[in-house]
Amino acid sequence: GPKVLQIPSHQIIDMGQMVTLNCDPVSNHLYFYWYKQILGQQMEFLVNFYNGKVMEKSKLFKDQFSVERPDGSYFTLKIQPTALEDSAVYFCASSLKLDYAEQFFGPGTRLTVL
């Protein structure tokens, strides 16, 4: 089936540095999402993105977070500056529609902030 790719699979950085997580969504999809999963906890919604804009964001989507998808390239999540509590696995997803449509997930990027 359709694949969502995430680059890198692992990232280790020092607290205070900037990090960009990259997602290559399914090619004809229009809606894009980021979810965060802290070790041992459930996956939680961060943000969704459509037509160049953030549609909705959760309380977890702090001011240090930003998303973009310039010119149909990677859908990115940038964290600047990073904090220890940002350590988690970040999953990207995409879907063709909003309603009952399936969201296709990537395998996740494991971010470790030291």
Add this chain to the structure above:
Amino acid sequence: GDSVTQTEGLVTVTEGLPVKLNCTYQTTYLTIAFFWYVQYLNEAPQVLLRSSTDNKRTEHQGFHATLHKSSSSFHLQKSSAQLSDSALYYCALKDTGGLSGKLTFGEGTQVTVIS
């Protein structure tokens, strides 16, 4: 707020025996859909089943689930577990009437099938 609860964190089942994973929810959304996602080791979560119709059984790959709004449940079942069913299973709720498309996930159930 909205929440999804999966009561079993770990389930071990013998090959050929039935398996049932519980999923209950609380929501204020008026229109909802439910998904079971399965995540094999080192792979991306993928949809196993989905439903938005009350009391209608949905099936895929030998698994089945029925949304029961009266009991706020969407349990996943299989009559005969296979070794290849060993994976992490997530139940997820979606608001189909809003603008976010947000999925609310349960904590996940790790299933191990033994021979």
